[in-house]
Amino acid sequence: MHAVTEDEEKWLAAGITGLQQNAFYMHRALDSNNLKDALKYSAQMLSELRTSRLSPQKYYELYMRAFDELRKLEMFFREETKRGCSVVELYELVQHAGNILPRLYLLCTVGSVYIKSKEAPAKDILKDLVEMSRGIQHPLRGLFLRSYLSQVSRDKLPDLGSEYEGDADTVSDAVEFVLQNFTEMNKLWVRMQHQGPAREKEKREKERSELRDLVGKNLHVLSQIEGVDLDMYRETVLPRILEQVVNCKDEIAQGYLMDCIIQVFPDEYHLQTLETLLGAFPQLQPSVDIKMVLSRLMERLSNYAASSADVLPEFFQVEAFAKLSSAISKVIEAQDDMPVFGVVTLYSSLLTFTLQVHPDRLDYVDQILGACVKKLSGKGKLEDNKSRKQIVALLSAPLEKYNDIDTALKLSNYPNVMEYLDDGTKKEMASVIIQSIMKNKSLISTSEKVEALFELIKGLIKDLEENLLELDEEDFHEEQNSVARLIQMLHNDDPEEMLKIITTVKKHILTGGAKRLPFTVPPLIFNSLKLIRRLQNQEETVADEDASATPRKIFQLLNQIIEALSSVPKPELALRLYLQCAEAADDCDLEPVAYEFFTQAYLLYEEEISDSKSQVTAMHLIIGTLQRMHVFGVENRDTLTHKATGYSAKLLKKPDQCRAVYACSHLFWVDDQDSIKDGERVLLCLKRALRIANAVQQMANATRGSSGSVLLFIEILNKYLYFFEKGVTQITVASVQSLIELITNEMQGENSTSDPTADAFFASTLRFIQFQKDKGGAVGERYEAIKL
Amino acid sequence: MASRRRMLLKVIILGDSGVGKTSLMNQYVNRKFSNQYKATIGADFLTKEVQFEDRLYTLQIWDTAGQERFQSLGVAFYRGADCCVLVYDVNVMKSFENLNNWREEFLLQASPSDPENFPFIVLGNKVDIDGGNSRVISEKKAKAWCASKGNIPYFETSAKEGFNVEAAFQCIARNALKNEPEEELYLPDTIDVSGGQQQRSTGCEC
Numbered sequence: 001m002h003a004v005t006e007d008e009e010k011w012l013a014a015g016i017t018g019l020q021q022n023a024f025y026m027h028r029a030l031d032s033n034n035l036k037d038a039l040k041y042s043a044q045m046l047s048e049l050r051t052s053r054l055s056p057q058k059y060y061e062l063y064m065r066a067f068d069e070l071r072k073l074e075m076f077f078r079e080e081t082k083r084g085c086s087v088v089e090l091y092e093l094v095q096h097a098g099n100i101l102p103r104l105y106l107l108c109t110v111g112s113v114y115i116k117s118k119e120a121p122a123k124d125i126l127k128d129l130v131e132m133s134r135g136i137q138h139p140l141r142g143l144f145l146r147s148y149l150s151q152v153s154r155d156k157l158p159d160l161g162s163e164y165e166g167d168a169d170t171v172s173d174a175v176e177f178v179l180q181n182f183t184e185m186n187k188l189w190v191r192m193q194h195q196g197p198a199r200e201k202e203k204r205e206k207e208r209s210e211l212r213d214l215v216g217k218n219l220h221v222l223s224q225i226e227g228v229d230l231d232m233y234r235e236t237v238l239p240r241i242l243e244q245v246v247n248c249k250d251e252i253a254q255g256y257l258m259d260c261i262i263q264v265f266p267d268e269y270h271l272q273t274l275e276t277l278l279g280a281f282p283q284l285q286p287s288v289d290i291k292m293v294l295s296r297l298m299e300r301l302s303n304y305a306a307s308s309a310d311v312l313p314e315f316f317q318v319e320a321f322a323k324l325s326s327a328i329s330k331v332i333e334a335q336d337d338m339p340v341f342g343v344v345t346l347y348s349s350l351l352t353f354t355l356q357v358h359p360d361r362l363d364y365v366d367q368i369l370g371a372c373v374k375k376l377s378g379k380g381k382l383e384d385n386k387s388r389k390q391i392v393a394l395l396s397a398p399l400e401k402y403n404d405i406d407t408a409l410k411l412s413n414y415p416n417v418m419e420y421l422d423d424g425t426k427k428e429m430a431s432v433i434i435q436s437i438m439k440n441k442s443l444i445s446t447s448e449k450v451e452a453l454f455e456l457i458k459g460l461i462k463d464l465e466e467n468l469l470e471l472d473e474e475d476f477h478e479e480q481n482s483v484a485r486l487i488q489m490l491h492n493d494d495p496e497e498m499l500k501i502i503t504t505v506k507k508h509i510l511t512g513g514a515k516r517l518p519f520t521v522p523p524l525i526f527n528s529l530k531l532i533r534r535l536q537n538q539e540e541t542v543a544d545e546d547a548s549a550t551p552r553k554i555f556q557l558l559n560q561i562i563e564a565l566s567s568v569p570k571p572e573l574a575l576r577l578y579l580q581c582a583e584a585a586d587d588c589d590l591e592p593v594a595y596e597f598f599t600q601a602y603l604l605y606e607e608e609i610s611d612s613k614s615q616v617t618a619m620h621l622i623i624g625t626l627q628r629m630h631v632f633g634v635e636n637r638d639t640l641t642h643k644a645t646g647y648s649a650k651l652l653k654k655p656d657q658c659r660a661v662y663a664c665s666h667l668f669w670v671d672d673q674d675s676i677k678d679g680e681r682v683l684l685c686l687k688r689a690l691r692i693a694n695a696v697q698q699m700a701n702a703t704r705g706s707s708g709s710v711l712l713f714i715e716i717l718n719k720y721l722y723f724f725e726k727g728v729t730q731i732t733v734a735s736v737q738s739l740i741e742l743i744t745n746e747m748q749g750e751n752s753t754s755d756p757t758a759d760a761f762f763a764s765t766l767r768f769i770q771f772q773k774d775k776g777g778a779v780g781e782r783y784e785a786i787k788l
Numbered sequence: 789m790a791s792r793r794r795m796l797l798k799v800i801i802l803g804d805s806g807v808g809k810t811s812l813m814n815q816y817v818n819r820k821f822s823n824q825y826k827a828t829i830g831a832d833f834l835t836k837e838v839q840f841e842d843r844l845y846t847l848q849i850w851d852t853a854g855q856e857r858f859q860s861l862g863v864a865f866y867r868g869a870d871c872c873v874l875v876y877d878v879n880v881m882k883s884f885e886n887l888n889n890w891r892e893e894f895l896l897q898a899s900p901s902d903p904e905n906f907p908f909i910v911l912g913n914k915v916d917i918d919g920g921n922s923r924v925i926s927e928k929k930a931k932a933w934c935a936s937k938g939n940i941p942y943f944e945t946s947a948k949e950g951f952n953v954e955a956a957f958q959c960i961a962r963n964a965l966k967n968e969p970e971e972e973l974y975l976p977d978t979i980d981v982s983g984g985q986q987q988r989s990t991g992c993e994c
């Protein structure tokens with residue numbers, strides 16, 4: 001292979017040298033106005049193009065050099081005619097060149113000057129040239145010669161408004177010339193396929209593919225002819241091109257030229273001749289990549305439709321959708337073995353087209369999806385990556401277009417297509433759907449839609465058949481967080497419907513398994529609590545007796561949902577949620593409900609939460625929530641506070657016990673509740689905390705011979721001060737005073753170690769006392785009694 | 789030097805598909821514009837006579853296909869270019885981002901002897917669209933890029949309205965003219981001594 005290219009470089013170099021050598025003498029002849037020599041050397045120079053050794057791209061290099069030289073010759077010819085040499089004579093003269101290829105190049109070059117001179121009608125000269133070019137039947141050489149002809153005649157076609165326009169219908173002469181050149185070039189190009197040994201097929205196809213633009217160029221030239229209006233395109237140009245394309249029966253030519261037609265001619269023309277154009281497809285060789293060409297056509301038309309609303313009537317007028325849709329079905333039907341990728345690509349393009357042209361025709365969209373399902377149903381799940389990507393594109397298109405999941409949910413075939421996705425792709429699609437909802441902040445407002453939506457995104461909601469082994473933890477979290485955000489977003493103003501939505505979501509997420517529940521349960525609980533709050537605000541105005549959306553009923557539901565977490569198990573999370581619900585129930589004045597939630601929380605605390613750190617956190621949550629509860633009667637409250645203090649005293653570590661116990665003091669004295677003002681028990685809690693702090697200190701003394709954490713004492717002192725200021729009579733000046741002394745001694749004691757935190761804390765506590773003293777008024781008076 | 793070569797100025801227009809290369813050329817050469825998009829296949833040129841200091845030059849303007857699949861034969865026609873015009877659409881980011889690729893590809897394939905000083909010109913086309921409201925590339929940004937590539941002249945154009953097209957091509961022609969032609973000096977090796985001298989003297993005359 002390498003040797004071949006090396007040889008080729010050598011041949012090219014030799015060709016260039018030969019060419020330059022003759023060009024050199026040609027220049028001399030031109031400079032000395034020696035026509036005879038100019039012709040001689042230019043013909044010799046052009047002989048280099050007779051080589052058969054170069055690949056198309058190399059030949060093109062050589063050709064370009066000759067081409068540049070011929071421009072100089074052309075200028076010379078023009079000057080000659082100005083000096084009085086007859087162009088007709090020149091045209092005759094160059095025909096004496098010995099070899100046919102140089103002769104024809106020279107002829108084309110003089111022909112160009114001839115046309116410019118207007119001494120004969122352009123049409124006649126062009127006709128002559130295009131006919132004579134038949135003399136070259138070697139494909140490569142013929143193709144380049146003819147593209148030379150095409151190039152030099154490019155600005156001399158007798159087009160409308162051109163200076164070469166004749167009297168009668170010369171546009172069709174121009175068209176005829178280009179069409180004829182095109183036809184001949186295509187024939188040469190196709191013939192290449194059948195020349196040479198079979199083993200060189202690949203090489204030949206590569207060469208042909210390099211040459212294709214020479215053939216296609218003619219179509220570009222046709223499209224640039226001003227006089228080719230719609231009528232002429234419909235009546236002559238398109239039928240003639242298609243005839244050549246169909247009849248050549250060559251796979252490479254057909255695929256390429258169809259693509260060219262589509263790209264080169266304007267959209268309006270395609271729309272007005274859609275039937276003819278599409279009619280050609282079934283006549284092409286079965287191996288032509290029709291789906292590619294068709295989808296490019298649809299892409300083009302979609303862009304056209306998108307360019308301006310003014311053009312849409314054109315589409316309706318010619319019933320473009322119906323035509324494209326039927327053409328696609330025919331192609332798919334005819335090519336029974338078309339791979340899934342091809343099918344999906346076609347439908348995908350048609351869908352894009354439809355969304356652009358008929359955004360209001362959901363039925364069309366659904367129809368396309370339906371057709372897709374029908375085709376997929378025979379093939380089972382998609383296996384290859386390309387098809388999967390294509391189907392994701394297909395399903396994403398309506399979401400992007402409508403910016404609204406609502407519309408997609410109306411498409412009955414949408415979930416059916418999803419069914420054919422493998423689990424990974426299902427998940428990917430589910431993410432796309434959720435992202436679209438987030439991006440557009442779409443409201444999904446009925447339980448029916450929620451049901452449909454969760455059915456669509458079930459790839460994220462529960463384990464599908466494939467297992468989760470390969471799942472990346474981070475990806476999983478991200479996915480589930482997006483589901484959580486989705487749940488949070490669901491809303492309907494009507495409480496009844498909202499309750500239905502909640503019930504629907506509950507049904508779906510409970511299938512999610514232990515890994516998902518911790519992500520999905522909390523947002524559902526919070527969303528439900530929002531509803532409860534709404535109801536509670538309403539209840540004062542309307543009390544609908546038969547309503548099913550009552551706080552009580554919803555709380556029941558929530559209880560069940562939280563209970564599901566027990567299987568995970570995530571007792572800390574469940575406890576937190578129970579307490580949240582309890583607080584909400586408190587707001588709704590539902591004592592038994594609130595009590596029930598507390599009971600559940602306590603149960604979890606006793607039976608499930610065993611880690612000491614979690615216990616501490618849980619305990620403080622319980623105490624904090626309980627403190628805020630208003631709804632409990634004396635009896636229930638007693639039971640709950642009693643237990644809470646009991647749990648506190650039983651925490652594993654003494655300092656934790658101490659802190660929890662003094663926190664419990666707040667359970668007995670709540671500012672805004674007159675019934676909870678039990679100074680005795682506040683004092684009991686604080687004393688108990690002191691005892692524990694003492695024990696901590698003694699233990700520390702025993703083990704390390706140094707004073708234990710004086711911090712606990714200072715913390716308790718602050719509690720004392722709090723209740724003292726509130727006017728709890730059981731908290732006496734004396735008790736505060738003695739506590740201060742105790743701490744002072746402790747800190748100055750012989751075996752005390754310095755603790756900067758404690759020092760600072762104590763100092764600021766004392767400063768606080770002083771500050772309160774200085775305040776004067778009732779507070780100042782109270783503090784007055786404390787001596788520092 | 790009044791060689792024939794110097795009377796012909798070769799210009800190559802490059803840029804992404806749809807930016808308006810063909811439209812600019814048609815506007816300049818034929819004063820015509822069409823809203824229809826007709827993709828270009830391969831490469832070819834139109835010529836236009838321009839006058840400079842009492843001398844007539846022929847501008848050979850090569851229009852190329854922006855779509856890669858319609859450029860199957862390679863770019864042998866870059867050879868001998870005197871100026872390269874890079875076009876982008878001021879409303880399409882990608883077309884601006886690709887300018888550099890087009891420029892580098894040109895330098896690589898045409899391999900001019902002095903790439904640093906080879907004349908390029910950048911055109912930001914379609915400034916008419918939406919009264920400029922749908923622009924995504926500001927004039928400032930485009931100029932900054934041009935400045936960073938050795939002070940490439942920059943024009944904002946509309947092929948549709950003919951805005952700045954003439955001025956841009958004037959500049960193109962002027963810069964093409966400034967470009968030193970790279971005639972490969974060819975001396976036939978079979979030439980005799982007297983012929984050699986003769987050759988030299990002809991060389992001086994032109």
Ligand SMILES: Nc1nc2c(ncn2[C@@H]2O[C@H](COP(=O)(O)OP(=O)(O)OP(=O)(O)O)[C@@H](O)[C@H]2O)c(=O)[nH]1
Binds near residue numbers: 807824
């Ligand atoms: N509004 C507006 N449209 C333009 C302008 N220039 C070109 N167009 C349109 O843009 C589309 C593409 O223009 P072309 O000149 O064919 O683009 P191109 O760069 O030659 O494209 P390729 O041949 O594919 O490389 C056509 O529909 C033109 O009508 C302009 O200045 N303003």
Ligand SMILES: [Mg+2]
Binds near residue numbers: 811827828851
């Ligand atoms: Mg073009």
